[in-house]
Amino acid sequence: MSDFSSEGYLNMELMRFTTAGSVDDGKSTLIGRLLFDSKQIFEDQLEAITKTSNQKGFEHVDLSLLVDGLKAEREQGITIDVAYRYFATPKRKFIIADTPGHIQYTRNMVTGASTANVALILVDARKGVLEQTIRHSFIASLLQIPHLIICINKMDLVDYDEKAFNKVVDEYRHLSSKLDIKDVHFLPISALKGDNVVDKSTNTPWYQGPTLMYLLENIHISSDENHIDCRFPVQYVIRPQQTEYHDYRGYAGQISSGIYKPGDKVKILPGGETAQIKTIELFGDMIEEAYAPMSVTMTLDRDVDISRGDMIVRENNVPNMSQEFDVMICWLNTTKLQPGGKYGLRHTVKDARCVIKDIRYKIDINTLHRNEVEKEVGMNDIARVCIKTTVPIYYDSYRKNRHTGSIILIDEATNETVGAGMIV
Amino acid sequence: MILYHLNHLRELEAEAIYVIREAASQFERPALLFSGGKDSIVMTHLARKAFYPARIPFPLLHVDTGHNFPETITFRDEMVKKIGAQLIVRYVQDSIDSGRAKEEKGANPSRNMLQTITLLDALEELKVDAAMGGARRDEEKARAKERFFSHRDDFGQWDPKNQRPELWMLLNGRKSVGEHFRVFPLSNWTEMDVWMYIALEKIDIPHIYFSHEREIVLRDGMLLANSDFISLKPGEKVEKKIIRFRTIGDMTCTGAVDSIASSLDEIIDEVSASRTTERGTRADDKRSDTAMEDRKKAGYF
């Protein structure tokens, strides 16, 4: 923490990663280790966990205690939700979406994965690749997490043996060949002892690659956003009730993708009117080029009737516009998906309603087989469904655009978020 | 290559502005909970940015415990005047006078718990359906799982088991009659980010965040500002010290730190070298390991 210089902080990047592993693979220990070795642990926190470790009769300070959560869960001894943690190095600020490894909690990993640049997947070096490893990797690929780091943990328990490491790597490569994974790294580590986490280990002379921290700090994430297809969902229309701004109309929102400049010819969906961007601004500052994920306000050269949920795009590059499309859905609720059921739907900042027209197949997330016979979709299930919406949705496929390709489904009776969908 | 990439403060800013605009769009009567502390000052700044050149389209709500630093109140009133925001103040003293709340006994009565009563009453009276706060997930373990849109039942209670999953940035603010939300646009910020952002945007903050000389009472390992709200216990004495405050709450429970940091850059250096958490200076959190969580369930946040 003491490496910050007041000038350096403007060059830090934000990186979001999620963690997955089966219970006891060492996830909490690893996160605790990252926080500890990057000096994010404060004296009062360290005191508290040292005390607890002593009370429990441990001979070492249990770093995993740094990351446990709420009282109820502490009593039950399990984590059952996504917890967010933060640490920073002089290069990057990290947001960890920490998700528990319990079998039934696919929904938590999907939640954590939805905004992640990187997924850390833990494998116990002694156990090798398990069904759960495949499940975690499948979710990472389904959610299109751009980078994957497979941490082969507990290397200390296999005497830091190169062959043991290579065996897991081969197993993983074989089993993940069916998955759509762009960038994958393998690391031999010991979360408990710290090998190759922040400091390069002398116990693995055969390993020439980077440490986990080096990877986290240096994986190239600036191209993770789509800078090609211009998509700007209008979130809020600014009409000041002040005389000096009588005719001002500002279209405020967060850019989903693409690069916008003043002077650009744009088209407004759903109406299809065209206009030219007059200014792109924020708090009076004029912006020359706006791109994801900036929150800005645009003004146009002429009056167009635009309201929340409309989308400003380029004339020659428009998204799909349809009321019927297929999505891969992950079910998040204990009440099962109703075939033919009606749900609230949210896409970018647009609200709509939809009906489930068809369940095409369900995926067995352990074998990745498609099941077209048994199609009941309950909590933690993933299925491909066809939905029909009450109004047209302007979307891209999720593969092309995570922002305009994602939806959530809402139970209209309880208002709960029950489904997370990726448009095919 | 860095060309089309935001630095981390700008990305956090963009995210917070998005959340504030969502709250303004999805709810009928949002309000920004203004405490006079740096987080709520940053929130106010972000709300101005979100709707500029229009004014902030919702009121600021301050629950005045009566134990505030006088500097906080002066700062609040000047800020509100300058930016043309609407301010609503509700007083814990009124809750005590009307019998809704009971003052703690003793030499060091804290109005922290009472504040919750005044707040919940105010939300009901004003029919606020989204109360925006500057709370951050890094402040305390119990907050690590907090959502941007945090659902509360009709008693203002928070049920950790009954929170909606938040995917991508698709925020679901639908609710039934009587229910409301707390909204936390700064969820992903850390104390350090807040200080850096204040420096980056040159945001005005009360001068008691900077080092100054002040009369101090040492109590239970904390440096408390001497005030009318503190009666000295036997053996305690008032001394002058050079200090500053890392957080600003009530005078009865906000501890100062020894510091000569008199500029934002010096504060940032100090915070980055610091070995204790920010909340370590708050007496209200010292009461028990799960103090924060208990207050949170009761609707404090």
Ligand SMILES: Nc1nc2c(ncn2[C@@H]2O[C@H](COP(=O)(O)OP(=O)(O)O)[C@@H](O)[C@H]2O)c(=O)[nH]1
């Ligand atoms: N020997 C060894 N033990 C480890 C390592 N990482 C974690 N452990 C132990 O494995 C157990 C489970 O770790 P924990 O972090 O709680 O696992 P989680 O369930 O994945 O969060 C604990 O007893 C840890 O001390 C490691 O690298 N080597």
